[in-house]
Amino acid sequence: MHRPVITPRPDSPASQAVGLDLDGTLADASAGWMGGQIGLPQPGAMDALRLLARHRAVFVFTARPRIWLPEVADWITWYSGIPAFVDPSPERAYWQVVGGPILVTSTKLGAAVYVDDRAVHHAGNWTDTLATVSRAIGLDRAGVLVPA
Numbered sequence: 001m002h003r004p005v006i007t008p009r010p011d012s013p014a015s016q017a018v019g020l021d022l023d024g025t026l027a028d029a030s031a032g033w034m035g036g037q038i039g040l041p042q043p044g045a046m047d048a049l050r051l052l053a054r055h056r057a058v059f060v061f062t063a064r065p066r067i068w069l070p071e072v073a074d075w076i077t078w079y080s081g082i083p084a085f086v087d088p089s090p091e092r093a094y095w096q097v098v099g100g101p102i103l104v105t106s107t108k109l110g111a112a113v114y115v116d117d118r119a120v121h122h123a124g125n126w127t128d129t130l131a132t133v134s135r136a137i138g139l140d141r142a143g144v145l146v147p148a
Contacts, residue, residue, distance in 0.1 A: 006112040008056065013094035014110030018052050022062040022072060024117035036068045038075045046080045049102070053082055056112065059095040059103035060084070066106060073104045 008016040023029040026049065028039030052058050062072055069086040076084035084102035094110045095103045103109075120136065122129045138146045 008112075013096050015112050016096045016098065017057040017059060017094060017109065017111040019109060019111040019114045019116075020049065020052075020058060020060050021114070021116035021118075022060055022064070025115055026060065027075070029117075036064075036071055038071065041079050049076075049080050050082065053080075053098070053100050053102065055098065057095045057097050057103075058100075059087075059105055059109055059111075061105050061108060063106065069104050069106065073102075076102050076104065 006015055020026055022038070026042060026045045028042055030039065049058060060072065060076060062069070064072065066086075073084040073086050076082070080102070082100040082102050084100075084104055087103050087105040087107065090107070092105070092107065092109065095105075097103075120129060120132050134140075140146050
């Protein structure tokens with residue numbers, strides 16, 4: 001399916017941002033992240049982050065506990081060369097700073113696009129979306145859990 005171009009508009013703060021997931025998207029997650037460890041960057045991830053940051057406000061989101069977010073910001077700065085910082089505002093809804101710094105958050109902010117290794121694209125057809133999600137979580141067509 002062809003998706004329309006989402007141009008940045010002053011009246012739409014979400015249109016100005018791109019949200020990138022950390023583990024499994026920017027960083028290799030094969031070793032897991034318990035204990036706060038962050039894997040090496042995925043091939044091409046830092047080049048992509050730098051390119052996107054030149055054109056849109058970029059934030060990195062993660063399900064990691066807030067206590068580990070400063071390490072995530074340091075990791076992004078170290079590998080990308082773009083300053084990153086932890087979101088200090090629990091009330092933030094948008095990130096609009098093009099060119100950096102990179103915002104690190106555990107909150108889902110408004111964005112034109114999200115990049116996430118666990119995402120399922122919903123194109124308006126719940127039959128297709130539910131089939132994809134069901135396969136991912138091991139349900140058959142009747143909604144019965146399929147043994148692994």
